[in-house]
Amino acid sequence: MDIDLMMRVYPFFLDAAWVTIQLSLLTALLGLTCGTLGAAARLSRLAVLRFLGAAYVSLFRGTPALIQLFILYFGGPQIGIQLDAFEAGVIGLGINAGAYMTETIRGAIISIDKGQREAARTLGLSQWQATYKVILPQAARLMVRPLGVNMNMLIKATALVAAISVVELTYTAQRYIGSTYKPFEMFLLAGLLYMIIIYVTGRAVAWLDRKVQIT
Amino acid sequence: MGLDFTVVPAHIDIILLGCLWTIAIAVAAAVLSFFGGIVFAVIALYGPWIIRLPFRLLEWVFMGTPLLLQLFLIYFGLVQIGIDLPAFVAGIIGLGLHFAVYNSELIQTAILSVDKGQMEAARTVGLSRGQALRKVVIPQAVRDVIPPIGNNMIALLKDSALVSVIGVSELTLSAQRAIGATYRPFEFYLVAAAFYYVINLGMEWVQRRIERRISISR
Numbered sequence: 001m002d003i004d005l006m007m008r009v010y011p012f013f014l015d016a017a018w019v020t021i022q023l024s025l026l027t028a029l030l031g032l033t034c035g036t037l038g039a040a041a042r043l044s045r046l047a048v049l050r051f052l053g054a055a056y057v058s059l060f061r062g063t064p065a066l067i068q069l070f071i072l073y074f075g076g077p078q079i080g081i082q083l084d085a086f087e088a089g090v091i092g093l094g095i096n097a098g099a100y101m102t103e104t105i106r107g108a109i110i111s112i113d114k115g116q117r118e119a120a121r122t123l124g125l126s127q128w129q130a131t132y133k134v135i136l137p138q139a140a141r142l143m144v145r146p147l148g149v150n151m152n153m154l155i156k157a158t159a160l161v162a163a164i165s166v167v168e169l170t171y172t173a174q175r176y177i178g179s180t181y182k183p184f185e186m187f188l189l190a191g192l193l194y195m196i197i198i199y200v201t202g203r204a205v206a207w208l209d210r211k212v213q214i215t
Numbered sequence: 216m217g218l219d220f221t222v223v224p225a226h227i228d229i230i231l232l233g234c235l236w237t238i239a240i241a242v243a244a245a246v247l248s249f250f251g252g253i254v255f256a257v258i259a260l261y262g263p264w265i266i267r268l269p270f271r272l273l274e275w276v277f278m279g280t281p282l283l284l285q286l287f288l289i290y291f292g293l294v295q296i297g298i299d300l301p302a303f304v305a306g307i308i309g310l311g312l313h314f315a316v317y318n319s320e321l322i323q324t325a326i327l328s329v330d331k332g333q334m335e336a337a338r339t340v341g342l343s344r345g346q347a348l349r350k351v352v353i354p355q356a357v358r359d360v361i362p363p364i365g366n367n368m369i370a371l372l373k374d375s376a377l378v379s380v381i382g383v384s385e386l387t388l389s390a391q392r393a394i395g396a397t398y399r400p401f402e403f404y405l406v407a408a409a410f411y412y413v414i415n416l417g418m419e420w421v422q423r424r425i426e427r428r429i430s431i432s433r
């Protein structure tokens with residue numbers, strides 16, 4: 001193992017890890033937004049919205065994220081959408097993650113006992129108040145852990161933007177593998193940084209999960 | 216430059232060939248990940264600690280890093296140690312190992328949840344430990360995890376698009392080839408997406424049928 005080489009190149013990997021962290025955070029934010037809207041659509045009383053929500057989930061979960069990213073980044077200019085690689089990465093991965101999060105959020109909401117809504121309605125709360133003040137606060141507690149799983153997947157999925165040349169961890173590893181012919185060393189550097197990011201995120205999710213549980 | 220799908224039919228043969236490759240690679244990797252998952256699960260549960268510990272570490276690395284990075288390691292790493300595999304073999308190995316680790320997690324839980332009495336009964340009627348595992352415990356465990364393994368296989372199909380990055384001419388790279396000739400990325404990536412979607416629907420259909428059969432046999 002070439003430790004000298006690793007010591008020489010690791011600062012570049014640290015910079016790249018920072019890009020991966022930014023990508024992950026922005027993607028998670030957009031994913032949560034899309035996921036919330038998607039879940040609201042899927043649970044809507046309007047059949048059109050339910051259909052659109054279901055179509056969103058099915059199409060984006062049924063095709064590879066890499067292809068979605070390519071359509072947006074390479075195909076976008078044809079329909080007047082010009083994005084740089086980082087923006088395309090965040091938007092493409094965010095919409096993709098949103099489809100998975102839609103199902104997570106919807107799953108948590110429908111697992112709340114129907115009696116809760118009925119009781120709230122009996123007490124005179126409107127449909128909207130019952131959702132907002134009774135159902136969602138309970139569902140939110142159930143969402144933390146599965147959304148943490150989505151987050152874990154999403155961090156690993158940020159590696160895909162290497163294919164559209166965003167200089168993040170995987171791209172950096174690939175470039176240094178190409179120039180140094182030391183795949184193992186470069187994998188070790190990038191892999192370690194990924195595992196640190198995923199570990200810290202996992203701890204944060206576990207902390208949040210403990211925080212929101214009623215004891 | 217608007218959209219023009221009339222360029223698609225002229226290149227549909229490359230796309231269809233790519234489809235076949237995608238299916239072949241996904242099936243080969245799925246088989247590898249299924250049996251690999253069983254072997255990994257047995258090692259993780261019953262192997263001697265000298266094998267188990269490094270194995271746990273390896274599992275942790277596979278689950279904590281992106282598949283794309285693992286593909287680069289396997290493809291370029293094997294070349295470095297003198298094993299020059301064709302890209303599609305490296306792709307199958309990478310996909311297969313990655314998902315074997317995920318399958319192994321499922322199978323381990325399932326093996327542990329098979330009633331202890333099953334092993335004891337099998338030993339009582341004279342089967343060795345290995346035979347009891349192979350013929351009594353594992354078949355029951357595997358039956359229980361077929362639905363979640365099916366989900367992993369569907370994920371595997373979609374992730375098979377990643378092997379285009381190491382130069383395997385499957386559906387995604389075939390679309391790229393067609394784009395190289397026509398400069399029509401939107402149209403061809405959309406066509407590729409449609410094919411993935413159809414294969415995906417087919418897999419979901421098979422999965423539902425298998426699940427129904429399992430629920431009958433139980």
